Amino acid sequence: MEPDAPAASAVRQGRPDPRPAGDGPVIELRGVTAAYGPGLEPALRGVDLVIPRRGHIAIVGPSGAGKTTLFSLILRFLEPQEGELLMYGRPYREQAHDDLRARLAYVEQDTPVVPGTIGDNLLHAHPGATPEEVRRVLAEVRLADKIDSLDEGLDTPLSGSSLSGGQRQRIALARALLRTPDVLLLDEATAQLDGLTEAAVQDCIRDRARSGAVVTIAHRLSTVIDADTIIVMEDGRIRAAGGHEDLLASDALYRELVKALRIAAPVTADQPL
Ligand SMILES: Nc1ncnc2c1ncn2[C@@H]1O[C@H](COP(=O)(O)OP(=O)(O)OP(=O)(O)O)[C@@H](O)[C@H]1O
Numbered sequence: 001m002e003p004d005a006p007a008a009s010a011v012r013q014g015r016p017d018p019r020p021a022g023d024g025p026v027i028e029l030r031g032v033t034a035a036y037g038p039g040l041e042p043a044l045r046g047v048d049l050v051i052p053r054r055g056h057i058a059i060v061g062p063s064g065a066g067k068t069t070l071f072s073l074i075l076r077f078l079e080p081q082e083g084e085l086l087m088y089g090r091p092y093r094e095q096a097h098d099d100l101r102a103r104l105a106y107v108e109q110d111t112p113v114v115p116g117t118i119g120d121n122l123l124h125a126h127p128g129a130t131p132e133e134v135r136r137v138l139a140e141v142r143l144a145d146k147i148d149s150l151d152e153g154l155d156t157p158l159s160g161s162s163l164s165g166g167q168r169q170r171i172a173l174a175r176a177l178l179r180t181p182d183v184l185l186l187d188e189a190t191a192q193l194d195g196l197t198e199a200a201v202q203d204c205i206r207d208r209a210r211s212g213a214v215v216t217i218a219h220r221l222s223t224v225i226d227a228d229t230i231i232v233m234e235d236g237r238i239r240a241a242g243g244h245e246d247l248l249a250s251d252a253l254y255r256e257l258v259k260a261l262r263i264a265a266p267v268t269a270d271q272p273l
């Protein structure tokens with residue numbers, strides 16, 4: 001190990017080391033089988049998946065297909081029974097949990113917020129963030145004006161504030177973006193969100209996918225269609241993968257899922273499809 005003082009101090013501030021050199025995948029799953037307990041049916045079976053350093057992968061599949069389980073494995077909330085996961089080519093089991101987590105950010109479906117102010121919520125995973133960094137991520141999720149309009153600004157208690165569900169989800173996204181993760185894992189909210197939230201989330205995904213990896217569990221058609229690669233899961237397996245047009249042509253389950261998302265999509269004047 002070469003001495004590397006700047007990197008060491010970066011870690012103390014909650015930032016991981018710079019990304020390793022090379023262009024190999026950031027995450028890889030090799031033959032991963034996982035269950036939630038001994039004797040339980042596997043929730044994932046023999047999954048192989050490569051997540052490149054850049055780009056947007058969207059995961060779709062029926063309820064119970066194993067989408068959240070895949071995230072749990074990547075986040076190491078769950079250990080595989082068979083197979084292995086690698087980050088930058090190194091097996092998870094050789095790496096400290098904190099080092100793995102420092103490169104990942106997770107936005108959960110239900111957007112949990114911690115007790116406290118809006119500022120507390122933004123800074124809780126990254127207390128060393130500067131005011132400029134906070135402003136930047138709030139602008140990214142298009143909340144800067146909203147927060148400025150509140151009398152107490154970032155010191156507004158979140159519980160008593162007049163933030164909508166969509167705005168809360170954007171707070172959670174801003175919190176994840178503050179850490180500039182190597183991999184952003186986003187479990188999209190299933191509830192209908194306002195158009196501004198949808199557009200803000202979509203812009204953030206696009207922006208982040210240019211410099212890092214974004215994996216979404218997509219519940220909105222716009223997110224699915226925007227992805228570079230779409231993974232179709234069923235019964236704990238990856239059933240198909242590809243682009244939107246390819247999958248429409250080749251995969252019956254994908255066609256069904258898209259049809260359901262289309263029906264659920266809000267009708268707008270500029271519906272692209
Ligand atoms: N905590 C748990 N304990 C036991 N079994 C679980 C647990 N979480 C999920 N499972 C099971 O693992 C399988 C995959 O679940 P998973 O949550 O990954 O599905 P999903 O694709 O995310 O579904 P949804 O779209 O409904 O969120 C299901 O059979 C589910 O019942």
Ligand SMILES: [Mg+2]
Pocket residue numbers: 067068069
């Ligand atoms: Mg799920």
